[in-house]
Structures are given as structure tokens and as C-alpha cells.
Amino acid sequence: MANSGQTETTALVAMLGGRAAVNVRLALVADAQQWQLHHGQVTLDDDAPVKERAWRYSTATFLELRLPGPTVAALLRGDDQDVHGIRIVFPGPPSPSASTYRLRGQEEWGRVTTRWPRTEWTVSRDTNAPQPGHGLLVGDGPSFLNFDQALSAFLYQRPHESTEDRSDLWRIVLPQRVGWLSQITIGPDLLTAVVDGEALDGAVLELSGAADNQMQPVDGAGTYRFELAHGxxxxxxxxxRREDQWLDWRSFSAPTYGRARDASVVWEQPGPVLDLLLANGEGQHLECKREVPECESRKKMLKTIAAFASQDGGTVLIGVQDDLQIVSLPEKPNVDKQVLAVVGMIRDHLEPMPSYEPRVIDHDGKKILAVEVSGGDQMYAYRNEARPEFPEFYVRVGPNTVPARHREIAAGFRQAPGVTTF
Known part of the structure; x- marks a missing residue:
């Protein structure tokens, strides 16, 4: 099967119709005294529990429940259906085909990540279909500034991003648990892979590069090792893989500190990772400092950390010049005191406390402090000692940290209830 392509909608209807029940999330919008389907997500996974939820507003309704496969098939086919006491109307003729994507384990696409590989189908929405309103949502559910924010919270437990594409009417997810890579540990001279799966007969592991290729058979779930003579x-x-079909894969071209990294890959050779990170240069997710900053430079670093936390994360490297030359941390004060100084700055000036990890990297005898900042689901403020009552908010635009706009600040402040992503 190719990594992407097209599937006839009739084939998906038949697949859904043949299942006893499926997990479904539906977003509905009110139009002319009826409820029209705006977006539906289906998970074809009998092992995934579902906790039924219903958020109801005057102009929108969000449902999570388990439905009979034929009912969902009928909705996909374009037939009106009664669901949870609501008559759902299809917004126009169904698309004849769906875009098909085959994704590896730990690959994020459309805000969804799973440990194992999966196949996803998306069916586009009719461009003439009614669009949801942009007013405040208040009703039998959490309150939101608008429909897009409610939809992001309901589906993903994450804030809405202005760059998101909401053109898909349906999203259907099929987990592929034949075989997958649970964890890969990369050391200076050894790669260790933990393999899991439900049907691994005839599978092999292949480690390939431009100048080398190694293979070994997989005789079941377990741990497999590749020696790395030259790293x-x-x-x-x-x-x-099995014959000419891949079951799961990982590439190791550009690991990135601080951002949403592949949770299945553990690097035990920080030097090469640092080289790859610096190869990308300063930008949206990387800031370099020659030494632990003081005075006005301290504020610049803290503003950048707040911006990283308010968006999708990033890293501050201390001991690296703006031209990306590694100069090492100063010998005095000692490294531990420099780490504590940075931790203290973050504790005293950022609110709320962002999720971050200070890590000292030894690279060819030079020590670098990497402050890895995870992206959050809200805005993080810098508080100036001179005016602590006026929080300052920032975002990252390329290699620059700039004040956040009012709409960016507003978009960051919302409640996202605890939900489990498909």
C-alpha cells in the first residue's frame, strides 16, 4: 500500500457498515432549524474505550459516543440519521473519494499522534456547506470564544491554531498494530530497537544509510540491536518490514530539542544531536546565548522562553554564539550554579511556570546548557520586576521574539477539558 492516495467513498461505507460499532466524534452546526454535520471523526478500534460526552449550544453541538457501524456508514453515504436525540442532516452530496494516508508510529498529522502506525482517510467538505458562526459559545458545556476553539478543545484538548485547515468533513482512523517500533535507543556505538506487534511472522528489521546496510530477522516482540562501528x-x-511492505519506520535526520519530539526515540549521544540542531540555525525553535545573560539580556532570554512555551516549544542553547560557534560555558561560576541561576530566573519572572528541562551537554570537551522548553496549551507571561502588575506576552516569529497581538493572547486563554484523543 502506498503512503498516500485515494479511496472510493463507497469502499469506506462498506467497511463501516460491516462493523458492529465504532467510536465517533461529531461536530454539528445549526442551520435553518436543523442540525448539519460539520465534522466527524471515526476510530476503527475495538480496544479503545469511549466516554460519552455531549456539549450543546444554541448554534453548535459536539457529541462523542459509540454508534453502530451501519448508522455511521449511512451518515458517510449522505443519509439523514437520528443520533442521540438529534436529527443529523448531511450538508450536500458526499464526495466520491477520500484522501488516504498511511502513517508511521509516533507521526503527528492533523494534531493526532499514536504509538503504532495507522491508516487515515479524509473526506472533504462541500465548499458551499453552511459554516459555523464566530460568536461566543455558552450553554451545556464549557464556554468558548468561538466554534473553532470549541472544536479544537473537544477533539484534541489543544487550542485552536489560525493556520489549521478545517476543510475535511470526515476523518476515519484505522490503527495498524501488525508490528511497530516501541522504542529506539541510539548510543555512540549501538542502536537498540524494541519491537512490538500482533503478527510479526516473516518480519525483518533493516538499518540503512548511504554507505551501509544491516538486516536481521524478527522472531517476535522483543529487543534487537545493531552495532554502529562509526556511530x-x-x-x-x-x-x-515484511517483504516489500513496511510495518513501521523511523528516520534520524534532524532530532530537535525542546519541541514535541518523537517519544519513541532516545538519544544517548548528545554531541551528534547538537550538531544536527545547530545545522538548522537560529529560528522559530532555537535561540543561542554565549553565556548566562544578565540585566537587559536576561529579559530577552526570558521573553524567548515565554514565547517558546506559548507556542510549540523550542530550545535556548547557552554556550553557543549567535554565529553558531560553540564556545562552552564559562568556568566560573561552576556549571551547577549557572544552571541554578537560569532556573531561578524562570521561576521568578515567568507565569505560570512553563514545562522545561535544563540539560548540560558535553560536546568535544565543551559544556553547553540546553534549556528545552515544551509547548503549552496557553499563554505564558513575562513579569517585569519594575512593573509586575503588567504581564507581557510574546510569540516567536522566525528567529525573532515579538510582542503577542491581542488576538493571539485571547486565543491562548481558554479552558480545554480533559479528553482522550483518538
Whole structure:
């Protein structure tokens, strides 16, 4: 099967119709005294529990429940259906085909990530279909500034992003648990892969690069090792496959500190990782400092950390010049005191406390402090000692940290209830 392509909608209707029940999330909008389907997500996973939820507003309704497969098939076909006491009307003729994507484990696409590989189908919405309103949503559910924010919270437990594409009417997810890579540990001279799966007969592991290729058979779930005589090449690819079909894979071209990294890959050779990170240069997710800053430079670093936390994360490297030359941390004060100084700055000036990890990297005898900042689901403020009553909010635009606009600040402040993503 190709990594992407097209599937006839009739084939998806038949697949859904043949299942006893499926997990569904539906977003409905009110139009002319009726409820029209705006977006539906289906998970074809009998092992995934579902906790029924219903958020009801005058102009929108969000439902999560388990429905009979034929009912969902009928909705996909374009037939009106009664669901949870609501008559759902289809917004126009169904699309004849769906875009098809085959995704590896730990791959994020459309805000969804799973440990195992999966196949996803998306059916586009009719461009003439009614669009949801942009007013405040207040009703039998959490309050939101608008429909898009409510939809992001309901589906993903994450804030809405202005760059998101909401053109899909349906999203259908099928987990592929034949075989997958649970964890990969990369050391200076050894790569260790933990393989899991439900049907691994005949599978092999292949580690390939531009100048080398290694293979070994997989005789079941377990741990497999590849010796790395010269370390791991930057262009390496690890593939779990059966004949000419891949089951799962990982590439190791550009690991990135601080951002939403592949949780299945553990690097135990920080030097090569640092080289790859610096190769990308300062930008949206990387800021370099020669030393632990003081006075006005301190504020610049803290503003950047707040911006990283308010968006999708990033890293501050201390001991690296703006031209990306590694100069090392100063010998005095000692490294531990420099780490504590940075931790204290963050504690005293950022609110709320962002999720971050200070890590000292030894690179060819030079020590660098990496402050890895995770992206959050809200805005993080910098508080100036001179005016602590006036919080300041920032975002990252390329290699620059700039004041956040009012709409960006407003978009960051919302409550996202605890939900489990498909």
C-alpha cells in the first residue's frame, strides 16, 4: 500500500457498515432549524474505550459516543440519521473519494499522534456547506470564544491554531498494530530497537544509510540491536518490514530539542544531536546565548522562553554564539550554579511556570546548557520586576521574539477539558 492516495467513498461505507460499532466524534452546526454535520471523526478500534460526552449550544453541538457501524456508514453515504436525540442532516452530496494516508508510529498529522502506525482517510467538505458562526459559545458545556476553539478543545484538548485547515468533513482512523517500533535507543556505538506487534511472522528489521546496510530477522516482540562501528549516520533509516511492505519506520535526520519530539526515540549521544540542531540555525525553535545573560539580556532570554512555551516549544542553547560557534560555558561560576541561576530566573519572572528541562551537554570537551522548553496549551507571561502588575506576552516569529497581538493572547486563554484523543 502506498503512503498516500485515494479511496472510493463507497469502499469506506462498506467497511463501516460491516462493523458492529465504532467510536465517533461529531461536530454539528445549526442551520435553518436543523442540525448539519460539520465534522466527524471515526476510530476503527475495538480496544479503545469511549466516554460519552455531549456539549450543546444554541448554534453548535459536539457529541462523542459509540454508534453502530451501519448508522455511521449511512451518515458517510449522505443519509439523514437520528443520533442521540438529534436529527443529523448531511450538508450536500458526499464526495466520491477520500484522501488516504498511511502513517508511521509516533507521526503527528492533523494534531493526532499514536504509538503504532495507522491508516487515515479524509473526506472533504462541500465548499458551499453552511459554516459555523464566530460568536461566543455558552450553554451545556464549557464556554468558548468561538466554534473553532470549541472544536479544537473537544477533539484534541489543544487550542485552536489560525493556520489549521478545517476543510475535511470526515476523518476515519484505522490503527495498524501488525508490528511497530516501541522504542529506539541510539548510543555512540549501538542502536537498540524494541519491537512490538500482533503478527510479526516473516518480519525483518533493516538499518540503512548511504554507505551501509544491516538486516536481521524478527522472531517476535522483543529487543534487537545493531552495532554502529562509526556511530549513527545522519541519513539513517530504520525499517520494520515484511517483504516489500513496511510495518513501521523511523528516520534520524534532524532530532530537535525542546519541541514535541518523537517519544519513541532516545538519544544517548548528545554531541551528534547538537550538531544536527545547530545545522538548522537560529529560528522559530532555537535561540543561542554565549553565556548566562544578565540585566537587559536576561529579559530577552526570558521573553524567548515565554514565547517558546506559548507556542510549540523550542530550545535556548547557552554556550553557543549567535554565529553558531560553540564556545562552552564559562568556568566560573561552576556549571551547577549557572544552571541554578537560569532556573531561578524562570521561576521568578515567568507565569505560570512553563514545562522545561535544563540539560548540560558535553560536546568535544565543551559544556553547553540546553534549556528545552515544551509547548503549552496557553499563554505564558513575562513579569517585569519594575512593573509586575503588567504581564507581557510574546510569540516567536522566525528567529525573532515579538510582542503577542491581542488576538493571539485571547486565543491562548481558554479552558480545554480533559479528553482522550483518538
Amino acid at each position: 549513527l549516520a545522519h541519513d539513517s533509516l530504520l525499517t520494520l
